Amino acid sequence: MKENIIDVLLYLFENYIDTEESHKPDKDALELELEQVGFQELEIHKALDWLENMTVLADQPVTQHATMRVFSDNEKERLDVECRGYLLFLEQVGVLDVETREVVIERVLALDTDEIDLDQLKWVVLMVLFYQPGREVAFAWMEDLVFEDMEAVIH
Template sequence: MFEIIMYLFESYIQVDQTMELDTQEVTDELMQEGFQKSDITKALAWLDNLANMHSQEPQTRATAEKKTSHRIYNKQEQRQISLECRNYIHYLEEAKILTTHTREMVIDCIMSLDSGELILEDVKWLILMVLFNDPVSDDAFLQLESMLMDFEDGLIH
């Protein structure tokens, strides 16, 4: 399912975020690419859920964001999110790229993939998708995108 989400992010979402997609047309295209219909349905539902997470009221978000919060991962989250990935999420929060709200969105998105443990590179792209789809996180998205692209080009600051 994660491969489908990445494919859609690279093909559609990143290009034009205002573009309306025809679900049947996208499903047909993905099936032609060799993806299974059940995985396509799950991926589209996951993306729908991501979009709904961003529709939360600003006041509710502000209340949820506590400056002194500390995240304790439950056993299921620890099994699905490696220590390396949890440390990276914490690093981004300390760097003010993730807020407590976007951190929780990232964790929810990882857990809803229900695909076992993801590698750090996959989690980085997932975080980028979460920030890209959040109208409040434009600066954070650009910061993370820059970090990821500089790292891929071999430029480490």
């Protein structure tokens, strides 16, 4: 039986990300499908709430300033050094901007898990970028990175 919110989110993302709008199931059908796959009702509801609360940035000019991000104790507990370093890397190469980085951190904290690993963080970044207007290039870059990592594990 599948047990955590990120598993539900990954299932939804992998199965419905490229689906045409007319082929997407309604919420009730989706909940039923997820239950039939083996997800628990509580985790399904938490995952759907997580998606509904996805922050979408308004189309406004982004003012990038050299900033230093100081992580709170709670953030450090949930994001280890490797994850925090990866967020910094993504920001330095332009995949994340300051605002999108904050959305990623907020979405990670919204997951019902004590700690998130690097692979899970990459999927959260991918989901956040998918929902951000004007971030298509960053999404494509991140998608390539995530799927390249998956292929490396498979081979």
